[in-house]
Amino acid sequence: MEISDEVIDGIRELVTIGVGHSAGMIxxxxxxxxxxxxxxxxxxxxxxxASSLLDLxxxxxxxxxILTFSGEYTGSxxxxxxxxxxxxxxxxxxxxxxxxxxxxxxRVETLIEVGNVIISSVMSSFxxxxxxxxxxxxxxxxxGKWVENTLIINSQPKQGILARTKFQIQxxxxxxxxxxxxxxxxxxxxxxxxxxxxxRGL
Amino acid sequence: xxxxxASIISQSLNTLPVGICIxxxxxxxxxxxxxxETWTGISQIQAEGKILEDVVPVFGEHxxxxxxxxxxxxxxxxxxxxxxxxxxxxxxxxxQNEGKYQRITISPFILPDEGAQAIITVEDxxxxxxxxxxxxxxxxxxxxxxxxxKITERALEMALSKLNNLASIxxxxxxxxxxxxxxxxGILLNQxxxxxxxxxxxxxxxxxxSMKRHITFARDYQEMGxxxxxxxxxxxxxxxxxxxxxxRDITIEANTxxxxxxxxxxxxxxxxxxxxxAVRHGEHTSHIxxxxxxxxxxxxxxxxDNGVGVPSDKKGRIFNKGFGSNTxxxxxxxxxxxxxxxxxxxETGTPGKGARFEIRVPAGHFRYPGEE
Numbered sequence: 001m002e003i004s005d006e007v008i009d010g011i012r013e014l015v016t017i018g019v020g021h022s023a024g025m026i027x028x029x030x031x032x033x034x035x036x037x038x039x040x041x042x043x044x045x046x047x048x049x050a051s052s053l054l055d056l057x058x059x060x061x062x063x064x065x066i067l068t069f070s071g072e073y074t075g076s077x078x079x080x081x082x083x084x085x086x087x088x089x090x091x092x093x094x095x096x097x098x099x100x101x102x103x104x105x106x107r108v109e110t111l112i113e114v115g116n117v118i119i120s121s122v123m124s125s126f127x128x129x130x131x132x133x134x135x136x137x138x139x140x141x142x143x144g145k146w147v148e149n150t151l152i153i154n155s156q157p158k159q160g161i162l163a164r165t166k167f168q169i170q171x172x173x174x175x176x177x178x179x180x181x182x183x184x185x186x187x188x189x190x191x192x193x194x195x196x197x198x199x200r201g202l
Numbered sequence: 203x204x205x206x207x208a209s210i211i212s213q214s215l216n217t218l219p220v221g222i223c224i225x226x227x228x229x230x231x232x233x234x235x236x237x238x239e240t241w242t243g244i245s246q247i248q249a250e251g252k253i254l255e256d257v258v259p260v261f262g263e264h265x266x267x268x269x270x271x272x273x274x275x276x277x278x279x280x281x282x283x284x285x286x287x288x289x290x291x292x293x294x295x296x297x298q299n300e301g302k303y304q305r306i307t308i309s310p311f312i313l314p315d316e317g318a319q320a321i322i323t324v325e326d327x328x329x330x331x332x333x334x335x336x337x338x339x340x341x342x343x344x345x346x347x348x349x350x351x352k353i354t355e356r357a358l359e360m361a362l363s364k365l366n367n368l369a370s371i372x373x374x375x376x377x378x379x380x381x382x383x384x385x386x387x388g389i390l391l392n393q394x395x396x397x398x399x400x401x402x403x404x405x406x407x408x409x410x411x412s413m414k415r416h417i418t419f420a421r422d423y424q425e426m427g428x429x430x431x432x433x434x435x436x437x438x439x440x441x442x443x444x445x446x447x448x449x450r451d452i453t454i455e456a457n458t459x460x461x462x463x464x465x466x467x468x469x470x471x472x473x474x475x476x477x478x479x480a481v482r483h484g485e486h487t488s489h490i491x492x493x494x495x496x497x498x499x500x501x502x503x504x505x506x507d508n509g510v511g512v513p514s515d516k517k518g519r520i521f522n523k524g525f526g527s528n529t530x531x532x533x534x535x536x537x538x539x540x541x542x543x544x545x546x547x548x549e550t551g552t553p554g555k556g557a558r559f560e561i562r563v564p565a566g567h568f569r570y571p572g573e574e
Contacts, residue, residue, distance in 0.1 A: 025458050027204035027263045062238055067278055094285055106334045109305060109327075117269075127276030133318070137279040138307060150348035 003043050003191070010194035013169070014129075015178065017161045018122030025117045027127040030093040036118070038178075042173040044160040046181055053126065062073075063103065064072070064142045065115025067123065071134035073186030078125060079115040081176035083143060086111055091167045112141050118165070159187040176201040221291065221301070221324030227274050228315060229254040229261075238324060241301040243294030260290045273310045275321050282306040284327050285286015291324055305332040369424055374419050379418075384410050408473055422535060426468055431543045433462045433569070434469055436503060440492045443473035448481050456492040461501065464567040465543050472539040475532040476559055485555065499565045506558040511551045520549060543567050 014039050020040035023036035068076045081089065081104065090096075090107045093114060103111070116139050127133075161180035166173055183188070212233065215222050221238030224354070225231055235248035243255060255262035261270060269280045282290060284303040293301055305325040313319050387410065391403050440456040454477065463469075480490050487509035497503045511518060523534040540547050544564045551558035 011211075025265065025268060068491060069278060087440075091392040103339065104334050105330055109281075109283040113281050113286060116281045120269075120272045120280055124272050124275045124277030130276060133276055133310065134278070136309065137278050138309065139281060 004195075006198055007191045007194050008043060010198060011043070011161055011190070011202075012038070012163075014125045015041055015122055018125035019118060019163070019165060020122035021125065022118040025112060025121065026093070028086070029113075029117065030095075032093055032095065032169055034093070035166075037166045037168070038163050039166060040164040041107070042162050044162055046158050046160050061144050063111060065112050065139055066118065066142060067116070067119045067139045068137040072130050072132060072189055073134070073182050075180060075182030075186055077119050078179045079118055079176055081111075081174065081181060085174045085176070086170065086178075089167060089169070089174050092172060092174075093133070095147040108141050112139055115139065117142075118178065126190075129190065129197070137143065158170075158184040174176075208358050208445055217381060221304075223249070223254070223258075223322040223324070225254050225322065225416050227319070229270075232255060232319070236510055240290065241298075241324070242414070244292075258291055260287070266290070270320070271310060274318055276310075276394075279307055279309040281320070281416060282308070289419060299328055299397050302328040310437045327356045335499075355414050356445055366428075369420065371419060377414070377417055380410060380413055409515075422471060423538070424470065426466060426539055427542050429466050429467045431466055433464050436463060436492070436494070438459045439469065439473050440477070443470055444477045444490070448478060452481055452488060454490045458492060458494045459502065460572060461494055461568050462569050462571060463501075463503075463545070463563050464545075465545070466539050472536040475536045479532060480507035480509060482506075482558060484511075486510070487556075501563045501568045503561040504558065504562065505561070506551065508556045511553045513553050517549055521547070549555065 019036050019038050024031075026034045026036070062080050063082045063083050064078050064080050066076050066078045087101070087103050087107065090103075090110045094110060107158055119139065123134075159180075159182055161182070163178040165176050165178050167176070215233065216233065216236040218320075219237060220236040221241055222233065223231060223238055224233035228438065230406075231249050231252055233255055233307055234244070234246045236246075238352075239245055249257050260266055266282070269282065273280050282305070284305050287306065288303055289301070290306050291301065301324070303326070307323045307325075308320050309323070310318060310320050323394055382409070388404060388406055391400075391407065395403070406450045436458040437456040440454060441459075444452070444454040477490060481487050484507050487507045490505065491509045493504050495504065495505075521533050521537045538548050540561060546562045548560050548562075549557060550560050
């Protein structure tokens with residue numbers, strides 16, 4: 001599918017706005033100085049490219065916070081972070097002491113909140129494209145290799161929007177991926193509305 | 203929504219074991235369930251119709267307010283973890299355990315005719331949170347103790363190494379001096395001074411030999427446990443140990459098949475001691491047999507001879523250090539060497555019919571290669 005540069009720029013801008021907004025919230029939440037950047041946004045085909053692009057964590061597992069939605073666009077938005085990095089991220093954000101060697105129940109809960117702040121902000125940023133609200137499921141946490149969310153698999157998502165996301169906290173840099181997987185219809189809708197907004201302005 | 207249906211929903215939400223509060227976009231509380239009423243001590247009547255921030259002041263704070271805003275702005279559900287917001291909803295009593303740690307989820311939904319609403323769910327995660335804290339405490343304690351042990355282990359290793367070096371150098375120097383002393387003693391004895399001098403010189407030579415034996419024992423004892431245990435084929439061990447002039451007229455028979463035991467490398471010395479003892483103290487020993495008996499969780503190696511055996515009154519003391527008519531160290535050392543890998547030795551022979559040593563080898567320290 002041919003995607004115009006304007007659309008990619010629009011998507012990049014919406015992701016950046018959302019992520020930037022979430023950085024402020026995370027700073028406030030954790031009282032730690034966190035910088036979030038999105039150095040790369042790319043569109044990919046779910047069947048041919050997604051698995052290899054999301055396989056950054058191989059051979060380790062990854063921690064994923066996933067939000068599923070349906071409506072004018074249907075799909076899911078995941079924050080994917082290599083598992084060990086995710087533990088470090090939580091430990092840095094909470095200022096915990098001791099050995100950060102495993103993701104216990106409290107750390108999972110904390111990561112879900114941090115992931116949720118980012119995902120919600122990005123979703124909120126994309127909501128300007130919508131004429132009616134989406135329906136959401138509760139965010140879930142998953143560990144392992146990235147696989148398509150079974151909750152939306154029936155919707156046959158075809159397009160992926162991949163945004164590399166960098167957390168800078170203290171002197172550490174942790175890299176993750178924000179990944180939208182949406183149906184072709186949703187992507188068409190997204191493209192159309194982005195182009196319309198660009199034409200008429202916000 | 204019909205009033206009947208709303209009533210059913212309301213009743214159901216009241217029975218759930220989680221706190222539920224529903225608000226409109228202007229933050230007016232439209233529903234406050236029983237569970238949240240119990241935890242907070244704020245009744246439905248007191249809460250419903252009020253502004254959320256007036257009933258739950260934490261939602262008036264900047265961060266929580268902006269998270270709530272995201273819900274109504276189409277950002278989807280929001281989660282407030284117990285780690286960053288331990289207690290959002292106030293408690294009936296500060297000392298109560300119920301709801302001490304809360305996990306909040308805020309999710310948007312649309313009610314026809316009533317517009318956007320948000321359902322706030324409060325989960326009591328006190329038990330799991332405190333359990334994780336306890337678990338982390340135990341884990342940190344174990345890690346700390348392990349580190350302490352490692353430090354102690356390294357210190358002990360260093361001390362042992364120093365002691366070994368000191369002992370080794372001392373033994374070496376002592377043996378050199380003793381050799382010089384023995385040499386001069388030999389020269390004097392060769393001159394055959396006779397009389398008391400001769401007797402005293404011979405006693406001095408006996409003492410010299412005894413000193414040498416003690417030094418040898420000290421070396422052997424020090425070496426024990428220094429090398430990692432390895433597997434020994436018992437028949438080969440017996441065959442290799444039972445060689446030398448002392449065994450010239452002795453038949454040694456080993457019937458232990460492919461039995462192998464895990465032992466300190468000094469096992470060769472221990473086996474030699476046992477065989478040599480059989481000859482030296484058996485008086486008329488001509489035959490030594492080594493066999494084995496398999497038990498449910500161990501193997502017993504039996505070493506028996508046809509000598510005079512161990513007198514009943516000495517049986518209890520033969521493994522003591524210093525007991526015996528020779529060096530008094532052989533059987534003591536043997537028991538110590540066997541003990542390194544958990545083997546136990548006892549003497550079960552009949553006085554007058556021969557000595558019989560039983561060595562019990564524990565599970566995991568013996569094997570029969572090719573039989574598994």
